[in-house]
Amino acid sequence: xxxxxxxxxxxxxxxxxxxxxxxxxxxxxxxxxxxxxxxxxxxxxxxxxxxxxxxxxxxxxxxxxxxxxxxxxxxxxxxxxxxxxxxxxxxxxxxxxxxxxxxxxxxxxxxxxxxxxxxxxxxxxxxxxxxxxxxxxxxxxxxxxxxxxxxxxxxxxxxxxxxxxxxxxxxxxxxxxxxxxxxxxxxxxxxxxxxxxxxxxxxxxxxxxxxxxxxxxxxxxxxxxxxxxxxxxxxxxxxxxxxxxxxxxxxxxxxxxxxxxxxxxxxxxxxxxxxxxxxxxxxxxxxxxxxxxxxxxxxxxxxxxxxxxxxxxxxxxxxxxxxxxxxxxxxxxxxxxxxxxxxxxxxxxxxxxxxxxxxxxxxxxxxxxxxxxxxxxxxxxxxxxxxxxxxxxxxxxxxxxxxxxxxxxxxxxxxxxxxxxxxxxxxxxxxxxxxxxxxxxxxxxxxxxxxxxxxxxxxxxxxxxxxxxxxxxxxxxxxxxxxxxxxxxxxxxxxxxxxxxxxxxxxxxxxxxxxxxxxxxxxxxxxxxxxxxxxxxxxxxxxxxxxxxxxxxxxxxxxxxxxxxxxxxxxxxxxxxxxxxxxxxxxxxxxxxxxxxxxxxxxxxxxxxxxxxxxxxxxxxxxxxxxxxxxxxxxxxxxxxxxxxxxxxxxxxxxxxxxxxxxxxxxxxxxxxxxxxxxxxxxxxxxxxxxxxxxxxxxxxxxxxxxxxxxxxxxxxxxxxxxxxxxxxxxxxxxxxxxxxxxxxxxxxxxxxxxxxxxxxxxxxxxxxxxxxxxxxxxxxxxxx
Amino acid sequence: xxxxxxxxxxxxxxxxxxxxxxxxxxxxxxxxxxxxxxxxxxxxxxxxxxxxxxxxxxxxxxxxxxxxxxxxxxxxxxxxxxxxxxxxxxxxxxxxxxxxxxxxxxxxxxxxxxxxxxxxxxxxxxxxxxxxxxxxxxxxxxxxxxxxxxxxxxxxxxxxxxxx
Numbered sequence: 019x020x021x022x023x024x025x026x027x028x029x030x031x032x033x034x035x036x037x038x039x040x041x042x043x044x045x046x047x048x049x050x051x052x053x054x055x056x057x058x059x060x061x062x063x064x065x066x067x068x069x070x071x072x073x074x075x076x077x078x079x080x081x082x083x084x085x086x087x088x089x090x091x092x093x094x095x096x097x098x099x100x101x102x103x104x105x106x107x108x109x110x111x112x113x114x115x116x117x118x119x120x121x122x123x124x125x126x127x128x129x130x131x132x133x134x135x136x137x138x139x140x141x142x143x144x145x146x147x148x149x150x151x152x153x154x155x156x157x158x159x160x161x162x163x164x165x166x167x168x169x170x171x172x173x174x175x176x177x178x179x180x181x182x183x184x185x186x187x188x189x190x191x192x193x194x195x196x197x198x199x200x201x202x203x204x205x206x207x208x209x210x211x212x213x214x215x216x217x218x219x220x221x222x223x224x225x226x227x228x229x230x231x232x233x234x235x236x237x238x239x240x241x242x243x244x245x246x247x248x249x250x251x252x253x254x255x256x257x258x259x260x261x262x263x264x265x266x267x268x269x270x271x272x273x274x275x276x277x278x279x280x281x282x283x284x285x286x287x288x289x290x291x292x293x294x295x296x297x298x299x300x301x302x303x304x305x306x307x308x309x310x311x312x313x314x315x316x317x318x319x320x321x322x323x324x325x326x327x328x329x330x331x332x333x334x335x336x337x338x339x340x341x342x343x344x345x346x347x348x349x350x351x352x353x354x355x356x357x358x359x360x361x362x363x364x365x366x367x368x369x370x371x372x373x374x375x376x377x378x379x380x381x382x383x384x385x386x387x388x389x390x391x392x393x394x395x396x397x398x399x400x401x402x403x404x405x406x407x408x409x410x411x412x413x414x415x416x417x418x419x420x421x422x423x424x425x426x427x428x429x430x431x432x433x434x435x436x437x438x439x440x441x442x443x444x445x446x447x448x449x450x451x452x453x454x455x456x457x458x459x460x461x462x463x464x465x466x467x468x469x470x471x472x473x474x475x476x477x478x479x480x481x482x483x484x485x486x487x488x489x490x491x492x493x494x495x496x497x498x499x500x501x502x503x504x505x506x507x508x509x510x511x512x513x514x515x516x517x518x519x520x521x522x523x524x525x526x527x528x529x530x531x532x533x534x535x536x537x538x539x540x541x542x543x544x545x546x547x548x549x550x551x552x553x554x555x556x557x558x559x560x561x562x563x564x565x566x567x568x569x570x571x572x573x574x575x576x577x578x579x580x581x582x583x584x585x586x587x588x589x590x591x592x593x594x595x596x597x598x599x600x601x602x603x604x605x606x607x608x609x610x611x612x613x614x615x616x617x618x619x620x621x622x623x624x625x626x627x628x629x630x631x632x633x634x635x636x637x638x639x640x641x642x643x644x645x646x647x648x649x650x651x652x653x654x655x656x657x658x659x660x661x662x663x664x665x666x667x668x669x670x671x672x673x674x675x676x677x678x679x680x681x682x683x684x685x686x687x688x689x690x691x692x693x694x695x696x697x698x699x700x701x702x703x704x705x706x707x708x709x710x711x712x713x714x715x716x717x718x719x720x721x722x723x724x725x726x727x728x729x730x731x732x733x734x735x736x737x738x739x740x741x742x743x744x745x746x747x748x749x750x751x752x753x754x755x756x757x758x759x760x761x762x763x764x765x766x767x768x769x770x771x772x773x774x775x776x777x778x779x780x781x782x783x784x785x786x787x788x789x790x791x792x793x794x795x796x797x798x799x800x801x802x803x
Numbered sequence: 804x805x806x807x808x809x810x811x812x813x814x815x816x817x818x819x820x821x822x823x824x825x826x827x828x829x830x831x832x833x834x835x836x837x838x839x840x841x842x843x844x845x846x847x848x849x850x851x852x853x854x855x856x857x858x859x860x861x862x863x864x865x866x867x868x869x870x871x872x873x874x875x876x877x878x879x880x881x882x883x884x885x886x887x888x889x890x891x892x893x894x895x896x897x898x899x900x901x902x903x904x905x906x907x908x909x910x911x912x913x914x915x916x917x918x919x920x921x922x923x924x925x926x927x928x929x930x931x932x933x934x935x936x937x938x939x940x941x942x943x944x945x946x947x948x949x950x951x952x953x954x955x956x957x958x959x960x961x962x963x964x965x966x967x
Contacts, residue, residue: 033896037897037902037905037908038889039879042838043906046838048833217940218851218906219841219904219906220842266904266905267904268905268907269906269940271940499905499906692945692946697941700939700944722844723848723849724846724848728849730944731932731935731948734945736927
């Protein structure tokens, strides 16, 4: 049957309140008697806290509470590895680490109070270099008790590397044999810098503790389940006592997963018995809101003369920062960037998460794939050139095919990569629209990206049929701007044959919304929430049909619904409105339940199963794989092509044209897919060319938008030179064949730009960002003295 | 010392008790509960707090409230008609999918209004230049520029209609 709403450019359900300025964000929440919090941050990258004297701060009029490391739970928190306290105890490990917090009547008093806290530090030697952190006898050990820390699941540390908190391995085939059989072996190293998500909304949370039993937290987050678990574990609240209200979120990109604001606001509220708001400044977002983990990726490839990849060896070092946060998972999952696209018979992958005395990294759009794919896709072009092959043909020759196992043994399904590449080949061959002149050199580049979606997770949705024939969808996914509320509404509307404006979405309060683990991460929401809403809609529809079948003595199988009416064998029987007692549009007060009593609420859960890999080999069980179990939910793909110009006198690069061919499965809302693709492009241009958290021995030099350049309108190619093409490979388990898109939109374009620069000026820059300075230096090197 | 000042916001006279150093965004958000001006940086870089003062764009996070005395302040809340009818720019931002997380949206729309009021026929380049101080991390700006071009066109047509 043809779809009526899915695949259509339905208006976003949040757009009207957002253009009116009425959409509520966490920082807009004001409660009676609310206090304001500020924290004192460490000025040193590594120091012992000898003494903290808060007496002057406490005496300041209007200050209601000051807390230090002594006042926070002894338990450490984290994602896989628990290594971080809410406020530093005894030792501070990055310049920016919170060491004390104040709650005051207004923000000016809180600011003043923070300045009045006296701290005596004893500076310790610090560690900033990733390779140094890999040593067996490093000068600095950042977490001397690392090997005793609790973990969410047991895994083996590298006992000879005291600053390494995680090591992930994949072993497939015989790597030595593979290189021996290869005709050409090439090895290169690539690097990416720390960048910040720069969601325009800074993190903000308000906590209100009610007695000792319960707490309500208003917060700007992209994963509620994780927060609730930790608030329960750290503070002893029962799940029934933790209510999280998460209104609209002003962008996440990964930054709003780690607990940055909530526990501090909570403790201050516990102490003062008043609601406390803790909103980060932009500088604090840079210092403590997480960042993309810098990576060095060493890649060694062996190919034969036909252009077949024979062996690939990758070693990646992820320099998290002072704490591991979610980086343990990224250490594992960054490998997927090397898993999901190409057939490699002999493959080894080693990735290491290391500490450094720098601001801790966290999730970032791409979850490690953007960095690994930058290395691989740069290398693919370098190999193609050596082989004298066309870069598209070389990539296509090595693409994984439907039904083929990847290097983890997972059987691949839904791979649109080939079609994406074909589309970009057309872009590469089309004649250029403008001429090359003056100091400007033009070039074109292509790259292929992939992004997996993590498993396993469970997603629940509820669909309620309202008295006026409208539907209410209840879900716990986070609309951080990607538009999942619209997707949820579209799915319910489709299942009931009604227009989207008849669907209300309730998403912002854990007392109302069902369980949804995994949050808005890993490009997972369209696929998982879409499935959950589809199942819940069908459950509600079945309940409705049972009611009608009984009342009108018609067989259930003969029933259909559309437009609020119910048809039996194609004939209109009744409507949802008529099923309700006492409802008369002209009789006020007539709304009520069904004649039979109660109301209809459908509910269901979508569980994405998976099979784990062996930690020593990265391989999944063959029998499980053959049964159809996967390591991930699904794979998404995107080929990106750009035309750029390099000013050889200044080293500046401008993106003139950008095209993306994307496989996100079947698009639920094509315009919203374009939004992701264009936004991913914007972010990738910044990453490729100028974004960088500049560190000087642990001190962040540019924690503001004056010195940290974010892409503005001026760095984007002209409107008509941005092209988004859909190459859907429908997924058998996706709702209406849909997969995800948010992250893959950001993955790959960086390498396309680097490849285009090489095409323009013959210079290969192996580190991001390719700033004007870096490129000019490389150009001068090439020219020679 | 706090003092009472009078501000004209969205056509309404408001009396507020403020410290003389308070920024306009603080007064709008905390004293008048007009939350449409968002705080993204407090350094005047991101543009989320953009409002119009006497028709000109102002970064309200670095603009002293005292300076706005006697001037006409327009925030996003004052842009729609009294009947709840949206401004053509608001309609265009919806129709062209220029809204994602929505945090920068009020500032974007007001910057665009100031531009179109001054230059009803802006080119794409002029729109981009006008938006240089409004940062957005979600959209890559493509659909924002598209929406403003479309709104400009619509406003021109409706002006022609009322004049004709």
